[in-house]
Amino acid sequence: MQIFGGRWSKPKFLKWAWLCGLVAIATLLLSQILHPTASGSPLAGGQTTVLNRSSTAYEQPAANLTATDLEEHFAGDLAFDAVFVTPPARVNAGLGPHFNNSSCVGCHIRNGRGLPEKGQLLVRVSRPENQKTDQNLSPEPASLNSYHAEDYIAIENTPPVAGLGTQIQDQAVYGQPPEAQVEINWQEHQGKYPDGTPYQLRSPQALITLSKGQPLPPQIKTSLRIPPPVFGLGLLEAIPDATLQSLADPEDQNHDGVSGRPNRVWDGQKQAEVIGRFGLKANQPNLFQQSAAAYVNDMGVTNPLFPESNSDIDQQTLKAATFYVQSLGVPARTLLDNPEVKKGEHLFTQANCIACHTATLQTGAHPLQALAKQRIHPYSDLLLHDMGPGLADNRPDFLASGTEWRTAPLWGLGLTQTVLPYSSFLHDGRARSIEEAVLWHGGEAQTAQKTFKGMKERDRKALLAFLNSL
Numbered sequence: 001m002q003i004f005g006g007r008w009s010k011p012k013f014l015k016w017a018w019l020c021g022l023v024a025i026a027t028l029l030l031s032q033i034l035h036p037t038a039s040g041s042p043l044a045g046g047q048t049t050v051l052n053r054s055s056t057a058y059e060q061p062a063a064n065l066t067a068t069d070l071e072e073h074f075a076g077d078l079a080f081d082a083v084f085v086t087p088p089a090r091v092n093a094g095l096g097p098h099f100n101n102s103s104c105v106g107c108h109i110r111n112g113r114g115l116p117e118k119g120q121l122l123v124r125v126s127r128p129e130n131q132k133t134d135q136n137l138s139p140e141p142a143s144l145n146s147y148h149a150e151d152y153i154a155i156e157n158t159p160p161v162a163g164l165g166t167q168i169q170d171q172a173v174y175g176q177p178p179e180a181q182v183e184i185n186w187q188e189h190q191g192k193y194p195d196g197t198p199y200q201l202r203s204p205q206a207l208i209t210l211s212k213g214q215p216l217p218p219q220i221k222t223s224l225r226i227p228p229p230v231f232g233l234g235l236l237e238a239i240p241d242a243t244l245q246s247l248a249d250p251e252d253q254n255h256d257g258v259s260g261r262p263n264r265v266w267d268g269q270k271q272a273e274v275i276g277r278f279g280l281k282a283n284q285p286n287l288f289q290q291s292a293a294a295y296v297n298d299m300g301v302t303n304p305l306f307p308e309s310n311s312d313i314d315q316q317t318l319k320a321a322t323f324y325v326q327s328l329g330v331p332a333r334t335l336l337d338n339p340e341v342k343k344g345e346h347l348f349t350q351a352n353c354i355a356c357h358t359a360t361l362q363t364g365a366h367p368l369q370a371l372a373k374q375r376i377h378p379y380s381d382l383l384l385h386d387m388g389p390g391l392a393d394n395r396p397d398f399l400a401s402g403t404e405w406r407t408a409p410l411w412g413l414g415l416t417q418t419v420l421p422y423s424s425f426l427h428d429g430r431a432r433s434i435e436e437a438v439l440w441h442g443g444e445a446q447t448a449q450k451t452f453k454g455m456k457e458r459d460r461k462a463l464l465a466f467l468n469s470l
């Protein structure tokens, strides 16, 4: 065989060999990006991933939207930002009479997490099960009570409080008293790592005063919730029910001390009980109902899913706000090759954090094509887990017990303080740092928490460096 003869001169061959080598390397790199091995991929949100780790990282449309999708996304952005006012007004009338804030973005600032403070913190309330109270806790006569959508989806173990529904609205339109004033007192707790390093945690206590000055009766159950980040949720909506069911292990058959289960909640459109995914106890079935409930409960804006005598907004506006949260992209992971981050990822797996914070999932079908069939890294199983008495609110929410919470997705976690100047973690924002959040883990996560506490300081730092790379 004559390789260098004829048309194949030596320099020409070398040029081709060089080119082939380049193509092979490029293909290898591309396959690493598209079909990453293990969980080590920068593409946290599959093809929706955005290469933006700046202060606007949570506000980017998914990278793979079509031109039409993108137009709809920007229309949705306007709905999400719209500030509602007291009727009569030409646009965005319908605020109140009771509300917590006047726009979605007022709580979900830059789509990031909120603070446990007035205007962002929600207090959910319910009557103890099987206990009837005739006392109306509303500031107005019963006939003037504002509509409470929660009553519409009221369920056995979360009975609404007469006059308050299942959420306290601590603001009201001009001339009307709010339902209550909420004040938070912080209790400090001192602790020590086994190596002697001290740490400090804090937990909130809500002081709730009803409009006539009387305290909220002590038998009323309360649950404090801060707004979680709202990007990547469309992908979570696109995870097949069957996947969530396969992750569940309610009887802990694999004996790892972790026994997640999906919440079962009411779907108002389907008029059926379905798996819950959204909200901090997974108490909403989908983003449409989550958004509709936010309009009516958080802003007092009635809508086609939760109308009163009329709707303050039409179906199109409700769909636009829903589309906005569905079509946000997920920020890319960073520092994949950093040795400390790599070690931290290994420790995260070793400590069995992944028993709940599932690293990799595959989405199924979704009406928004961009969300379908994506390999994603949310670090959540969307299941409910008993997190122990320290984090308990003792207020059930559908199937979720008073100690159960939905595994918080950890994607984008490291950008918390890039997006906003403060950080507040866990359902009520008690944790001022990621480290404090891990230290609060108890119940099913007790073993993982103990493993974290028992690590050498440099290993704890590596684990936190990994979380900050998300």
Ligand code: HEC
Residues within 6 Å of the ligand: 080, 100, 101, 102, 103, 104, 105, 106, 107, 108, 119, 120, 121, 122, 225, 226, 227, 228, 229, 230, 233, 277, 278, 279, 280, 281, 283, 287, 290, 291, 294, 295, 298, 299, 321, 322, 325
């Ligand atoms: C008063 C503050 C406030 C306002 C206003 C508000 N939200 Fe929220 N949002 C929250 C809180 C708190 C939660 C967690 C609720 C829970 O666990 O029950 C939440 C949860 C969500 C979730 C679910 C996130 C997840 O991880 O499951 C979505 C989606 C959402 N809100 C969208 C909206 C939209 C759309 C609007 C406007 C129509 C809106 N929110 C208005 C505070 C607010």
Ligand code: HEC
Residues within 6 Å of the ligand: 258, 280, 348, 351, 352, 353, 354, 355, 356, 357, 385, 387, 391, 405, 406, 407, 408, 409, 410, 424, 425, 426, 427, 428, 434, 437, 438, 441, 444, 445, 448, 449, 452, 467
């Ligand atoms: C048994 C399940 C489980 C295990 C194991 C577990 N977590 Fe969690 N994690 C949760 C749940 C549930 C929440 C939400 C709790 C809440 O909001 O009160 C959470 C919240 C967090 C948060 C706060 C996120 C936020 O947005 O506020 C961080 C950080 C975190 N976990 C890290 C870890 C690390 C690190 C480990 C391993 C050492 C771990 N988790 C093990 C279930 C678990």
